[in-house]
Amino acid sequence: MKRAARYIIFYTALFGLWTLLAELKIWPPYLFPAPWGVGQALYAGFQDHSYGIAIRVSMQRVLIGYSISVVLGMILGLGVASNKFLEETMGGLLVSLQSLPSICWWPLALLWFGLNQNAILFVVIMGSLLSVTLAMEDGRKQMPKIFGQAGRNLGAKGFKLFWYVLLPASLPFIVSGLKQGWAFAWRSLITAEMLYLSLGLGQVLMMGRDLNDMSAVIAVMILIIAIGYLVDGIVFKGMERHLQNKWGLTPAT
């Protein structure tokens, strides 16, 4: 109750300030639109289905890209964590690669895949793969050894050991990495979409710029933030709650 009140006060104040600044007309309205202008743009965008289509296309891309990087990242991370040679060699490389903004892969992706959806997917994967890999590696190391021993002791080996023991045992330790991977995937996607006209939210955002429609630009920005926030709130918070119920602890996030 108190929390809801705090939210209401904060957002009312924020909108009030925004309205006030817009009303004062310090900047021309085409550069600094009022909240209802953005609201109208949002309404219009959903009305003519352009936002709906953009959201669907973007979500599809990020889901494919993110799923691939989760699977690859888990395999890579597990490999790096359980092999001393890989850990010493590839471990360092992975960390240094993480300093490369994912959009730097864009020119390479264009040359490899051409100007199409695969190039976008490649950038999304490169954006999130590293954080998933590093999280998995770390999770695998943080995971208490006893789970692996108990699993092997009870007859689990090979893939069964990974699937039934190592993966669920390391989940609380990798959930924050998965979350970070998602955030990177989402950002990389929007960036790539802005560079290449291909439907999607990034393109709609650039279209706002091309039409000099500041309300539409802000409307799409709000959409991008909202989707990122919703996925985080629904998928990852749900996952954390689920783990907490089972493990009886607050996972290390």
Next chain:
Amino acid sequence: MSTNVQKFPSQFPIPARAGSDPRFPAPTGAPGSKVGPISMGRAAPNVSPEISKVGLSEICLSYRTRSGERLLALDNISLQVRAGEFVCIVGPSGCGKSTLLHLIAGLQPQTCGQILIDGKPVQGPGTDRLMIFQEHGLFPWLTVGQNVEFGMKMKGVPKAEREEKTRYYLRLVHLAKFEKSYIHQLSGGMRQRVAIARALATEPDVLLMDEPFAALDAQTRDLLHDELERIWSASGRTIIFVTHNVREAIRLGDRVVLLTFRPGRVKSEFLVELPRPRQLEDPTVARAAREILDELRDEINRSLEAEYNEGVKPHVEPGVETGARL
């Protein structure tokens, strides 16, 4: 010396050849056995005829520490355990008694020597011998029932049979009502009972228990002693039980094996012939414990001395520095 506890001569140094020394008559167990004669005259209803269930011959284990020096953790350990026998291994912390169980479980390879189960050498983990860890090692992402079921699931036992056995073993440890609970909802004693049920459910011949009750309060431990003894005598399993608590060892064991401090060697063996069920606070148990403690004391002193002199040099955790196969 009390008539209830017979002390056998130390196994170290090892006699030149078993049987050639009058103190070490011909082996009673498998060939190569160096265990002294164990009197079988007592009433032991569930001890099956004498076959060596678990045979350790001249086991050693050495680590290479980070600084490159070799550390001998276990040295020349030979031990024969009969089917249905309850053997307790005691020793100061750092003597490698837990590590020895890991070797028998096949979770870690020994450096030399051979471990035989029913005459066959151990190669990796197997569900014929299951380990019960001090930290229970239950899976927190599974319910109690799913934990108990786990080993059977890995073995490919059909679902209906799994469910039936899960219920049976949960009833055996008086936890039938908690089948759907998660591990964190249980008390420490209940968790250990789940661990016992989980191990029993795969129907191993040998239970390897690594200080399973060390972290429990005294009352819970007493109850679990009774329960373990009941399960043991009902099921006829072979149990190798590691503890640092001498009274616990005498409370439970048919035989108590004392290990020395680093490197772990068999210092002596005691046959416990007190009638069952025994009570932890029985004067006879206390007297027997005193005898073993007197011998253990030297080792404990050595371990403390080593600790003071070396400063920070913790005892070697099983599987930590050895790159245990995982």
